[in-house]
Amino acid sequence: MEALARERFSIPNDVIYLDGNSLGALPRATPERLRALMREEWRSDLIASWNKHGWIDLPMSIAARLAPIVNAKPAELLIADSTSVSLFKLLAAAARARSGRKTILTQRRNFPTDLYVAQGLCDMLGLTLRAVDADAVRDSIDDDVAVVSLTHVDYRSAAVHEMAAINRASRDAGALTCWDLSHSAGAIEVDLAGTECDLAVGCGYKYLNGGPGAPAFIFVAERLLETMHPPLQGWMGHAQPFAFEDGYQPAPGIARFLTGTPSILAIAALDCGLATFDGIAMADVAARSRGLSQAFIDAVEARCGDAVSLASPGDPAARGSHVCFAHPHGYAVMQALIARKVIGDFRAPDLMRFGFAPLYNDEGDVLRAAEILGEILDSRAWDDPRFHARAKVT
């Protein structure tokens, strides 16, 4: 299994990078795009660049590249803010659209920022955040639920929610559903149109390769657009920002979800990240993702036996594009792997996490990573105190 587009990335040759689910690798095109943006647009045309170089439309126009990745219409997609801020906007708009209802439903151990954002909104509005086990979500959607807030792929186990079924149950109960696609967009098939999604957000800096802290994206189904009113309203979401009117009038369509002026440098970098998917079918990406993660599981189980235990679904169809193995000394083992240039990450209490980016990872990466993991476990590298030092970011 070759990588689908390794040549589109600049990655050190001696590194096996299995953390594209945390920070996507550098696309080859990004440095030149930002150089040109700075030298030939910002420097040369200064304020006129907003018109001349289409900066003002970038949050909407680059959505055309994102649309096939999540199977949505460009007019349903917007690039803006962080995932957390974007989620706040959508949950708040959903709560307003279902204003008689007093509950936001989520799952226990959802990605923490999703829980924090929902909790903050509930505190503000006097709503209740109800968190249930993942497999109990569908049966917990009652007529007090305004919005169901879920992450499509679990950031630890990589377990995948059944999007279509939950969307249907939610709609039947009169609720809206908002998906966080941070660990799925760009790695597995996401079918926002086919599963009749209402709302979604996603991360730009993981599988979409937009660079550290890249802006997020927002999806609002076309059928809902004119009824959704984000309370985080700012001039960039105004129908006529440059009329400088005292009263707020939401822009028609998805642009109303803009708030302030977005970073053009950051959006241009994300555009280069999205361009790494140009011409590649998401079905091929998804098939490669399943192939890589399965090859890794098979190789680790063959090489390491019972020394580690799989903490992700065994069925590739129920799994996102990363895999967790548990080990009692998981933190130190991961540090030992990183010292050998196999880059994954660690999630408490004992999970070693390995992500597979189908655009730049290949079978050689996963087989070599499994072998090095085996060598580290054989040598009991976790006894080495230099692998115990804790960094701020893990």
Added chain:
Amino acid sequence: MEALARERFSIPNDVIYLDGNSLGALPRATPERLRALMREEWRSDLIASWNKHGWIDLPMSIAARLAPIVNAKPAELLIADSTSVSLFKLLAAAARARSGRKTILTQRRNFPTDLYVAQGLCDMLGLTLRAVDADAVRDSIDDDVAVVSLTHVDYRSAAVHEMAAINRASRDAGALTCWDLSHSAGAIEVDLAGTECDLAVGCGYKYLNGGPGAPAFIFVAERLLETMHPPLQGWMGHAQPFAFEDGYQPAPGIARFLTGTPSILAIAALDCGLATFDGIAMADVAARSRGLSQAFIDAVEARCGDAVSLASPGDPAARGSHVCFAHPHGYAVMQALIARKVIGDFRAPDLMRFGFAPLYNDEGDVLRAAEILGEILDSRAWDDPRFHARAKVT
């Protein structure tokens, strides 16, 4: 009057740029900084860069450069999100801290996004947004006001509010005050400590030269920090983001005002913008600002007479770092100026706006601009239909 640091910027030689109040010019150091960030950090060290290159601390650490510009402590400052989102966070936190009170007080014709943000928050919380004339603000602060939301320098007239007096009146009434410093930080003296400010936000892409859509900054006075709880709570503002706890615990200090993961590319560019102020006293910046705007007013009035009328305070001490002149054909006259490479902008209905960035504008710029304005007015250039075309961004 020489510019204070023209050599720190890359600006086309044939342009007289008087719109640094909308988009600051490109610092010479920015392209190389971003190139190195992409090639030597993101590419080479990938996810490890968050620790190894201090990315995780950037939103706080670059505040040390901002601190002398607004006379605050670094621990009171944070770089994050857009100005609009930042303002929402502060107003919401202020409303929560004064939860018995039901009014947000602002001024009529405040910068529109400030009005939109406050209105959106009021709609959410059932508060009232009360807008009064600028000179009536101080006497309108009663015991129902939770927070006073004002822009320090008016984006049209450049009229400056008396910060210390309003802070005092507000505190006497038990309210908080939140200043938008977008049109003042980096151009005139801002003394957050000396005027005993509570809260402030400011724009990174105007006089701070952070690039198009640069992140904003937040100021929260140290004495208030532990009592302020932004409801827009996300993992980056958590006490231990990488513990991935289900429950939100705000970080100690200003970091709790972080929400999602910020764009490292955008913050690094802003750091280069702030670095253009290194070693320059803000008193010198402010003196140069007053000198340049006064020289421009004097030259325009001498050259153009009654053809235009000053729409900014005549007293330099009551004025920010830009100047507006009104003309019935202001839009077309500004387009004619731009065609002659004198770059200002236009604000409806009839204001031609000229900004003076003391770091890169000099007396030659303002005298030459006044002369070209005179020539354009003499020639009745507004009759030329090519100057009537309206662009999306003005």
